[in-house]
Amino acid sequence: MAVTPLTPPESSRCADAVYAGLQADDLGEFSELAATRLPPGFSPTGGLIQANTGPSRTSNFAVVLNRGSTGEKVVTIRGTEFTSKQDWLTNFNIGMIPGPTAFPVHAGFGFTYNSMKDKIRSGVNGTNVVHVCGHSLGGALATLCAADLQARGHTCYLYTYGAPRPAPTPFTAHLSYKLRGRIYRVHDRGDPVPMIPLFPFVHAPLFGSSYLVGPNRSSISADHHAMDKSYIASADKAGTWNAMRTAFDDSRLQFGPAYWLEKAGEATRIPGAGWGLWALGKAIEAIFKVIGIGVQALVGAPMTVLDMLAWALQRAVQIGSEISSWVMSWVRTAMRWMGRAVEVGETVTQSFLRYVLELFARAMATAARAALDALERRGRA
């Protein structure tokens, strides 16, 4: 019998309902808490699936659902809980580890998925068709889950809402091929989460359409990341994937290095302009895209991420005059943004690039750490 993908309302409500599981003591309580949120005909089965997001943090992350009497199952995975520092640290840990298909993936997502994969595998054992849903961090975990289950012989469908980038190109290219036509990635133009982490992490599907909601938004806001305000509302309004599909107008993000460097340069002339950091990040990403450095080579190198980036930038300097000027411009702008007056010549060493990157990382880490500490001090909210 032909398999019908979950509709946008069904998949978005499954991705939303699993958040109730965080507060549930057992599956019976989850059934009550999620009863008004699950789409009709979908019922939880098995048990609540826990995951580790740190050495001292284990919490309910996923649930397996029966899709009516079809014999199909749905794995749905929750995202970052607002007050959980451990959930946030999962997002921050952007090193790489081998993923479920052996290709490197984001370390935080990989560790967390590894801590729950046995229970997920057990929960869908004997089922051919498995739909995997997730929002935010849950979308990244769902992506790893779909790759894992597909590799174990299931036929997987993947639905993500506002998910961050889960892995570099080799993982997502492999997954995109294996699940061709069965990946439904929904993102909101005003949602900041799908924009991170930066290169070399990329989304799946690597090629083909995603589903863009809020295409005319002019601002970025945490509200645009919310399931109820953005994704469920859009999914309900569209009803079908065909209606949901829009021309993927991503022109704003396809500007080249020169555009982003110009924006970053403007930001350095305005004290405290936070978007300068964003523009600097986009500039690096654009430079990498232009020079097309092999991500596999980067990933395979026995170096830290900072070393990898420094090595890649240094290679960019060697490749061509225009690219070299972009890199040098980025270095100057970044140093200026950090308030460091330094004379930069026409060429730089890898060690100097690494120094700049580390300064950049430390400046941002200090700000982010201050934000986290303030969050912890307040305890809640």
Added chain:
Amino acid sequence: MFRRILLLGLIPVAAVAFLVMEVPMASGKVVTLFSEINGTLVNGSGSPQSGIRIERWWRYGTEGDGESDMATTGQDGSFFFPAITQDSTWAGILPGTPSIKQRITAHGPNGDVKLWFAVKNSFDANSETGGAPANVICRIDQEPNADGPVFGTCRLAD
């Protein structure tokens, strides 16, 4: 090495925070943990149930025992709980999903009845009821179910 990777990982998060900090609401926001409840407690024939103690409980996040308050139904079966709000520095800035567990229990003559049982995953007022004011009629003599805005015996009043 882990620390270095962690530091680098903070960059995009800080970028996001800085990016949205340019929005005026970054100075702080009042968030709603439990929306205002205007309720009426009735039995199966619609008769108001007076003098019944109603307990409201909620827990923000997953740690701790939560908090609670009480009300007693009036002659017309009515009860009222004010909104539970809190100032938040980061709501609207950090793109995480809040989690507030909620329960309202009627301590009736024949035992406790679960009127309201939900997880609130939004900071918005009245998100429990799809944006509508939580004016509800709750049954004291019914098995809780999912026919209302949340699991329980409460239904939105017309």
